[in-house]
Amino acid sequence: MRRLLPYPLLTASLLVMWVLLNDLTSGHVLLGAVIAISASNVMARLQPQKPRIRRWLSIPQLIAIVAADILRSNIAVARLILRQKHVRRVSGFVTIPLDLRDHTGLSVLACIVTSTPGTAWVEYDSARSTLLLHVFDLVDEGEWIDLIKNRYERLLMEIFE
Known part of the structure; x- marks a missing residue:
C-alpha cells in the first residue's frame, strides 16, 4: 500500500x-x-526531505497571525491603489538576514510572504542566509526586518527547528 x-x-x-x-x-x-x-x-x-514538526501547538498561532496579516495587507494595498493620486508610495527591496535553516520552514515563509499582498519573495541566498523581499509600499526597512524575523521566523523556528 x-x-x-x-x-x-x-x-x-x-x-x-x-x-x-x-x-x-x-x-x-x-x-x-x-x-x-x-x-x-x-x-x-x-525524494524530498520529510518535514519534522517539533511544536504542533505553535501552528494555530502562526495561522492566526498570517490570516490577520493577509487581511490587514489586503486593506492597506486596496487603500493605496484606490487613493493613488493622493498618496505617495515608494516600492523597494529589503534584504533580511535569516536564522531559519530548515528547508520546510523556508518554504512556508516563502508561501506566507508571497501570499501577503504588497510583498513578494524575490530571492534567498543560502550562502549568506539572506532573503531579498520586494515591498509595494516601503516606508521603513527596519520595520520589515523586525516583522519578518519576530513575527514569522521566530514561530517557524519553534515549529521546525
Missing part, C-alpha cells in the same frame, strides 16, 4: 482539490484519483 500511495495526505488533498475545482461526478473523481496518485508517485521519485 505504501508503494501505491507514498504520500497519502498529498494524494487525498490533491483529490479533494480536484473535486472542489470540478464537478462531483464519478468521472472527475476517477480522473482526480489517477492524477493525485500519479503526482504522489512523482513526489516519491523526487
